[in-house]
Amino acid sequence: MRAAPARDMILAMRRAIALALVLLAALASATWAQTTVRVRGAIVELAGQILTVKARDGSTVPVRLADNYALMEVTRAKLTDVKVGDYVGAAAVRQADGTFRAQEVLIFPLFARGSREGHFPWDLTPDSTMTNATVAGIATQGSGRTLTLKHKGGEVLVVVPASAPVVTFGIGHVDQLKPGAHIFMEATRLPDGTITTTSVLVGRGGLVPPM
Numbered sequence: 001m002r003a004a005p006a007r008d009m010i011l012a013m014r015r016a017i018a019l020a021l022v023l024l025a026a027l028a029s030a031t032w033a034q035t036t037v038r039v040r041g042a043i044v045e046l047a048g049q050i051l052t053v054k055a056r057d058g059s060t061v062p063v064r065l066a067d068n069y070a071l072m073e074v075t076r077a078k079l080t081d082v083k084v085g086d087y088v089g090a091a092a093v094r095q096a097d098g099t100f101r102a103q104e105v106l107i108f109p110l111f112a113r114g115s116r117e118g119h120f121p122w123d124l125t126p127d128s129t130m131t132n133a134t135v136a137g138i139a140t141q142g143s144g145r146t147l148t149l150k151h152k153g154g155e156v157l158v159v160v161p162a163s164a165p166v167v168t169f170g171i172g173h174v175d176q177l178k179p180g181a182h183i184f185m186e187a188t189r190l191p192d193g194t195i196t197t198t199s200v201l202v203g204r205g206g207l208v209p210p211m
Helices: 003-032
Strands: 035-047 050-055 060-076 087-094 100-107 118-121 128-141 144-151 154-160 166-171 182-189 195-203
Touching: 035 060, 035 195, 050 182, 060 182, 087 144, 087 154, 100 128, 128 154
Parallel strands: 060 195, 100 154, 100 166
Antiparallel strands: 035 050, 035 182, 050 060, 060 166, 087 100, 087 128, 118 128, 128 144, 144 154, 182 195
């Protein structure tokens, strides 16, 4: 007579374990569903931890800033500031001869050296790439330069025309997050659609971050 209640209890425990496994699977799926988004545009407002941005496609994007988010200011630099041994990031498009034509060059400050090293797709334009690497060589080409960029996965030749913007960055201040200021963010879109970020790049003096 006591076997049935015991059997029922075992079945109930099995159902509970199965339900827990389903919930864990759903949670894991939701975690993997997070996606990286890049936000480029002009600030509409900063209200508490919510930074609202008018993106380059005209949409309005609210972004939640992490409590300990880093704020960096982007400032103008010159192509002649790029030296052998510098660590740079170059957005570029592949040319027919296998080299890449730079759309912009970022000179990383020493404290950011080694950031996300490598060569990978980028979304500045549909066909752009990004190379974060050390400058191993510089050759003059007219008024521009050809940079030999070496990263842990290989080497890339980047032709930098004189017209390509060259920038660097340093520590920013929250006062720079004012309406009209231009920003760039790599952020995370959560499964519920919320966009959040741990860092913001803001252009100094009206500069549009070119990356």
